Amino acid sequence: MPKARTTLTIDEDVLRWVKIRAARTGKPDSAVIEESLRRDLKLDLFDALWSRNDVPENEAAALAVEAQHRTRRR
Amino acid sequence: MRAVLDVNVLISATLSARGSSAATVRAWRDGGFDLIVSPKLLAELKRAFNYPKLRKVITADESHQLVQLLEREASLAPDPDQPPPVHSRDAGDDYLLALAASNDAVLVTQDPDLLTLREQYPVRPPAECLEMIRNAD
Numbered sequence: 001m002p003k004a005r006t007t008l009t010i011d012e013d014v015l016r017w018v019k020i021r022a023a024r025t026g027k028p029d030s031a032v033i034e035e036s037l038r039r040d041l042k043l044d045l046f047d048a049l050w051s052r053n054d055v056p057e058n059e060a061a062a063l064a065v066e067a068q069h070r071t072r073r074r
Numbered sequence: 075m076r077a078v079l080d081v082n083v084l085i086s087a088t089l090s091a092r093g094s095s096a097a098t099v100r101a102w103r104d105g106g107f108d109l110i111v112s113p114k115l116l117a118e119l120k121r122a123f124n125y126p127k128l129r130k131v132i133t134a135d136e137s138h139q140l141v142q143l144l145e146r147e148a149s150l151a152p153d154p155d156q157p158p159p160v161h162s163r164d165a166g167d168d169y170l171l172a173l174a175a176s177n178d179a180v181l182v183t184q185d186p187d188l189l190t191l192r193e194q195y196p197v198r199p200p201a202e203c204l205e206m207i208r209n210a211d
Contacts, residue, residue, distance in 0.1 A: 041143075041147070042139050042140075042142070042143045043103075045136065045139050045140060046087070046088070046096075046100075046103075048136070049088045049091075049132065049136060050091035050096060051091075052131075053088060053089050053090065053091065053131050054090065054092070055089040055090045055131070056090065057086070057090050057092070057093035057094065057095075059090075060085075060086040060089035060090035060093055060095070061082065061086050061093075061095070061184040063085075063086075063089065063127060063128070064081075064082035064083070064085035064086040064089065064095075064122075064184065065082045065184060065185055066125075066127070067082075067085060067122040067123075067125035067127065067128050068080075068081045068082045068085070068118065068122045068185075069164075069166075070125060071118075071121040071122045071124065071125050072121070072166050073121075
């Protein structure tokens with residue numbers, strides 16, 4: 001994924017904790033911030049599912065409708 | 075554009091990386107439309123993820139994370155207290171129609187009972203929803 005440069009304004013104490021974690025882990029500040037955002041926004045969730053699950057589309061639809069209806073409260 | 079993604083679309087998106095349901099979820103993540111959810115829809119999604127056949131392909135932790143993501147990042151609307159503009163053959167689907175109507179949203183589904191209503195309300199399969207998103211750009 002290409003990187004983009006941006007400017008953020010954040011609380012000083014948050015930046016201090018970013019720098020502490022960066023120093024502890026040996027990563028740049030930007031990597032610490034990016035990892036936190038990816039985790040918070042769950043950006044890796046679908047990527048993990050999609051790298052593993054490749055059910056044909058019509059079978060996926062049939063299974064999904066089946067699961068919805070079989071577990072529905074009446 | 076606003077859309078309610080039926081529970082079956084959200085589940086399909088987790089099962090099939092290359093399908094139109096997954097592409098619809100990607101379009102939401104990329105800001106292509108406003109996704110409407112409600113407490114009842116999220117509760118139905120949680121129950122459906124416990125279906126034994128799904129447990130083989132999506133873990134309890136992953137399904138929990140997905141529901142959390144929707145709670146936080148989608149637009150959470152109250153469960154509708156008005157009747158739907160049209161009724162499904164399956165009364166259990168009516169809350170989805172009412173939710174979409176009360177939020178001026180398209181209902182995106184793969185459920186044949188709901189898709190038969192497409193002449194009476196904007197109910198669309200995921201592939202057509204993607205077309206609408208593209209046309210709205």
